[in-house]
Amino acid sequence: MSNRIVFYDLSTGTHDNPKIWSPNTWKIRYALNIKKLEFETVWLEFHEVEPTIAKLGGKPTTTKPDGYVLCIRLTADRPLTQFSPCRTPWYTLPVIYDPKTKQIISDSRDIVEYLDKQYPATQKLVLDPTFEDEWEEAVFTNAIKTFPPSIFTVLHNRVSVPAAQHIRKVREAQFGDTLENLNTEEAVRQQWKGFENGYTNLSESYKKAGTTFLSKGDVPMWADLNIGSWLISQKFTYGEESKQWKSILEWDGGLWKKLNEALQVYEGKGFE
Numbered sequence: 001m002s003n004r005i006v007f008y009d010l011s012t013g014t015h016d017n018p019k020i021w022s023p024n025t026w027k028i029r030y031a032l033n034i035k036k037l038e039f040e041t042v043w044l045e046f047h048e049v050e051p052t053i054a055k056l057g058g059k060p061t062t063t064k065p066d067g068y069v070l071c072i073r074l075t076a077d078r079p080l081t082q083f084s085p086c087r088t089p090w091y092t093l094p095v096i097y098d099p100k101t102k103q104i105i106s107d108s109r110d111i112v113e114y115l116d117k118q119y120p121a122t123q124k125l126v127l128d129p130t131f132e133d134e135w136e137e138a139v140f141t142n143a144i145k146t147f148p149p150s151i152f153t154v155l156h157n158r159v160s161v162p163a164a165q166h167i168r169k170v171r172e173a174q175f176g177d178t179l180e181n182l183n184t185e186e187a188v189r190q191q192w193k194g195f196e197n198g199y200t201n202l203s204e205s206y207k208k209a210g211t212t213f214l215s216k217g218d219v220p221m222w223a224d225l226n227i228g229s230w231l232i233s234q235k236f237t238y239g240e241e242s243k244q245w246k247s248i249l250e251w252d253g254g255l256w257k258k259l260n261e262a263l264q265v266y267e268g269k270g271f272e
């Protein structure tokens with residue numbers, strides 16, 4: 001049996017024609033390639049994540065933005081059907097299954113820490129956990145919270161019908177508005193203003209380091225993948241020739257273009 005790591009990635013295409021998109025899974029794709037670990041990709045569409053990962057025995061990473069719902073809880077010491085409030089689990093990707101250890105790991109940070117520990121002979125990526133925590137916080141504030149919700153309208157219009165239904169349900173609850181309202185010309189203009197400002201805030205750390213990577217070495221650290229992955233997902237969402245991607249390449253004096261190009265060698269092949 002193959003000892004290759006199984007890497008679950010999110011596709012915005014179909015099984016026959018998978019299309020890469022997800023920023024969070026990009027972190028792990030970069031990491032596996034940097035570490036030169038052998039892996040195979042299993043492509044899942046949005047609506048397939050929960051049933052597949054739950055069946056595999058993987059853990060959800062968060063709870064859905066649908067607030068409290070009534071769940072049926074049946075326990076041995078409380079034999080009656082109880083209705084009590086609980087949040088719906090949200091299964092996300094990336095997830096990996098390592099046949100060598102028979103472990104299933106969810107959440108990108110947990111995965112990279114597992115890989116660093118389990119494969120110590122490979123390039124270590126979490127070099128300074130305290131710095132990584134601070135940087136993750138900064139990325140959350142400046143690149144994730146500012147992530148234009150209109151991107152989900154673009155994805156919604158590209159994916160299969162059940163995947164589109166999943167995106168609409170989850171994201172309209174998250175943003176409190178319809179996908180159509182989130183994608184008006186004025187809404188998109190405002191969203192991108194905030195998005196660009198966020199990247200400018202993050203660029204300060206790169207300018208201070210004065211190097212292409214925050215690791216200050218030839219190989220990126222986890223922090224570089226953390227932002228590099230959000231960056232590359234724009235390229236695959238809008239396309240290399242799109243005005244959106246071209247504008248990002250010009251932000252902050254071309255700093256993000258330089259980072260994206262430096263990470264190209266770790267993109268790997270055959271993901272489309």
Ligand SMILES: N[C@@H](CCC(=O)N[C@@H](CS)C(=O)NCC(=O)O)C(=O)O
Pocket residue numbers: 010022023024025046049061091092093094106107108109170
């Ligand atoms: N904290 C998680 C977040 C993962 C996450 O949000 N993944 C997104 C893709 S970028 C996802 O799977 N979304 C599923 C959905 O929208 O239902 C990690 O770092 O792995």
